[in-house]
Amino acid sequence: GDSVTQMEGPVTLSEEAFLTINCTYTATGYPSLFWYVQYPGEGLQLLLKATKADDKGSNKGFEATYRKETTSFHLEKGSVQVSDSAVYFCALNSGYSTLTFGKGTMLLVSP
């Protein structure tokens, strides 16, 4: 079955540091890939997505590239802010019935 593995947290960074959160997946066919973000006390919001190999999703300074050869979709940001502190979820959709989520990675950014 489909699965998503993402790095465990928390990831602790200082403001303006470079962020990478690793995500790898196993899936049948050609899934769409997503990053969702959950701010404290809120629901999940779509951060970015990519629907085919070599696509790059980007939003709010975050980027991720769909790498089929390494089955990866790593999230990056060049300079994090305190307001980026949240839990980040990598997910995939094979188009059958469900989103499959990773377990989430908490990001803590200090001033």
Next chain:
Amino acid sequence: EAQVTQNPRYLITVTGKKLTVTCSQNMNHEYMSWYRQDPGLGLRQIYYSMNVEVTDKGDVPEGYKVSRKEKRNFPLILESPSPNQTSLYFCASSLSVEGTQYFGPGTRLTVL
């Protein structure tokens, strides 16, 4: 404003007392889904619906029921809640099964 709403946002109840968590979307989405979020386990799908009167089990359906009588509503029913159903619940909807899912704000349920 396009949104998914859930009610209640917080609920404390006792074992065995039937409860319903409502979910409504105003985007005319066909696909709706319920997830539960638990520490260290991420989000797991409970049930989903492809359209009115079409529902199916997700990964963790035991102890839950759903119905889809109208396109906009997808209530989650716990007929006899137990403490292991204490969790944070999210409803989501999308235009199609492949589409981007939009999440509600969550319902935090505690079963004593």
